[in-house]
Amino acid sequence: MAVDQQRGRIGVIISGSLTEGLSARVDAAHPIESLRVGQFLLVEGRQHEFFAMLTDVELGATSPAVLVDPPADDAFLQDVFAGTATYATIALRPSLMLPRDHSDEMRPVKTIPAHFAPVYTADEKDFTRVFGREDDTHFEIGRPLDMDVPVCIDLARFVERSNGVFGKSGTGKSFLTRLLLSGTMRSGIATNLIFDMHSEYGSDATSEGGGFVKGLRKIFGPSVRIYTLDPESTRRRGGQYDHDIRIGLNEIDVEDILLISDELNLTATAAESAYRLVDHYKNDWLRTLLDMTPEALDAFALNTGTHAGSLGALKRKLEALRRRGYVEDTAKASVINTLIDALMARQHVVLEFGKFDHSIDYMLVANIITRKIHQRWRERTEAYLTSKNPADKPPQLVITIEEAHKFLNPQAAKQTIFGTIAREMRKYSVTLLVVDQRPSSIDSDVMSQLGSRITALLNDEKDIDAVFTGVSGSSALRTVLATLDSRQQCLILGHAVPMPVVVRTRPYDEAFYAAMAVHVPAVAGNRPPDALPVAPTIDDLFGD
Template sequence: MIGKVISAESDRITARILLDDIENINMGDLLIIESRFKYLARVSSIFSKNIGEPNLPDKIAVLTDRIDDMESLFGTQFYYAAECGILGVLDSGIKPAKTIPKFLSKIRKAESKDLDFLLKEGKNYIKIGRLRNMDLPIKIDIESFITKHAGVFGKTGSGKSNTVKVIIKEMIKHNIPCLVFDIHGEYGYKRGLGGRENVIVVGLPGGECDVSLTVPLQMIKPGDLRVMTTLTEAQEDAVALIHKRYGGKWLEYISQTDTENIVSEFENKIQMTTVLALQRKIGRIVDYNFVGRDFNSLNYIRDKIRQDKVIIIDFGDYEHDDWAIKLITSVISRFLLNKYKKYKKEEHKTKETLLVLEEAHKLLNVDTAKKTVFSDIVREGRKFNLGLCIVDQMPHKIFEEVLAQLNTVIIMLLTNIKDREHLVLSSENDLSDFKKEMKRLDIGEAIITGISVPFPIPAKIDLFSLSRSKKENFDQFEFNELDI
């Protein structure tokens, strides 16, 4: 026993902690309350109290250089307490608590045997770590994690990349197809999964890869330009007119046609200054050496995903080029979403597929989110077995409507109060009890909450192993013809 219940309400209790145990209790610890029912609780706050006069601590302050033992002078007027959220009632699993424990119910630390229902067997779970301070594996429901969308949040150095690598490694083990937008080269050959069986790194110049990425001009839509840059109303109208007439060749037309000829052809409905501005912006796109006309590596990516491969898009030298990041992530994700919609309409069976988006705030901020295909994916992707996992170190920059669609959230160390507040206010899950704990997590520690776990779990994420197994030969590739 480490303490007893001294007050309770519908979803939380306050416990008096025994003096000898106070430094053995940590925020996030799981506790068992023994009453008529067996309650599972989680420590959300630890504090000291006194039952004496209000200014007693001030009186003690002047005596601190003369006393070392509080009890010898003031007896038991001072005590330690913890506020704990009630997670549920344990009964062959965990159920919602509909009542409260009695006063003075005994409290002890949870043990592995109390939570043995977490030892789920079967193919529908991935293991990503262990309960903190307990030798019990954490298993996450695959279908809920993927199709109901997820987020991994933590400051730089908190262990986000390691967590994502562990998740992807488990997806490989279960033959779950994934597409990872690897902005900073965390998951490919340098420090990650490149070279493993069933993993293909598709890269831009400057990154080690198995296949070079080529995006056909015809796959780039006017919406992609809106995501990449701000268009005036006149530019919007001009793009709409040109796209309506030239379809998939709209970029070629604007970039290769003389300015005066464009103005003349559209009978002055488009002003020369508008054309010149569009040509400057579009010139930047067509000048990218990964934008081409001959091959369509998007079809290659699609075919490998259909074979349950993990595709990692390594951005190489373009890791700091926001235009390139927005262009590639938008084009590829829209292509896959449209294909999955088509598969469902034609009644082709598809596996749950996970898209992993790093640096999510670049595309899912309040100004851009509604323009991107990712807002469509979080809203309707689950209908087509396409899920999104967003990874970011600054969740306060992510549009709240996107955060509200994430039904599994893995929170690592967040020291910025804006990040913590934004997550608490925006998440579909009630994270209010974890706000203090978020800033005290150690490297590799996490809070996992949402529908893919039975209750909010204090976790220690497994350490990713760099061991690699033999993979297929990439000396020859068969590219499909352009399929738009």
């Protein structure tokens, strides 16, 4: 079956290879300026149709003599030369082979079409065939640059692996993240924990245009729980919260301290001194250290062989933690366990940091909570593997972290719980959504484990190289990424989409709120009962 001729032919294939892509000569009648990098095209082979992305446009001439004296002011000669002495070519990167029989599955590209295969613009039917329609597991993330047809990501495949949202400052990473979180919440396909460093996800927040956008709590109602380190900040912004976080010194491990060693300016001997304290005082090591008198420090150093100066320096630097407004000597009833219970009950949790938006606070609190989640999810998964009872299987959990390079730089990734999750926790139903403007600072092993990458404009060559770690054919995609606008455009590639795609991102506006179609009940008071309500089902949220 031939391609519908009404869609408009662009040109024909004249050269190419499987590894380097294809080159097509543009028909003389086709306006060159209508062709854009990132545009999607369809090549009609004899046995397959090839779905491809336009990656470059180039002008050529049959003879250099034509260009010696160009007819710059002679429109008649320009028309005469067009398509004969002068022409344009385009570079294409085929990503999928579409069988003639639409009931057959799409296949990765293993061959190329013959010379003179016609090239057409892709239409709405092609996009629907490739990217699917929006449904329970497919979510519209945006639309192609030159068409008004939805491009959907497969949420089931998205939450299976850790993913990344990248882009330089001001390119809309937070809005992209809101879209992705909304998709997973609406579908019910995963539970979300968002470490909201700048308090812009749970409650209403300002947009870059100066207005306000709704927070996830207002869109999805009580299925989104808000925890906060700074209740006053949440109240001042007119937000509601469910619990305020308090962390006991007895909940802080040496691993948590090592993660913020640079921020605290700890020496190389700090870890050794801290582990000596743990050996003697177990979970009470930090409180005991901070309560030690100079005499007690000297006695401990003498009895254990610890360097007294190193122990004293560790005490002085860790005293800053006791002064954090959310830290207590002893956690009586851990709010962290309540938070984890909410996640296990399939409720979404946004943790706001308020005035505690320093790297020390963000990294310390996120690591403590995630470490405990790792332990609980691992235990539940092992119980499920033993019992084979579906009720024992923990829910799929996506943990969103901003400034991800602080947790996943080459040094930290090897020793923190976030590095462990990025590498191993998929089998325990926990994945990460990392948000960062400097992907080059993230460990390369972690980057290679990311299933999907949603990337807005980047300028730094190292960051661009990092985004394409482990991606074949990245040279052509680099050109596409470099041509993105600074706002509301992104390149999506990886596990959640069948092929790389450039989109205008879906607006996060009143139409989007309505599309989520969730009734938002009134939230009474800031302190709900301690007993967690039963998480609503999809039918409860969205109706029949």
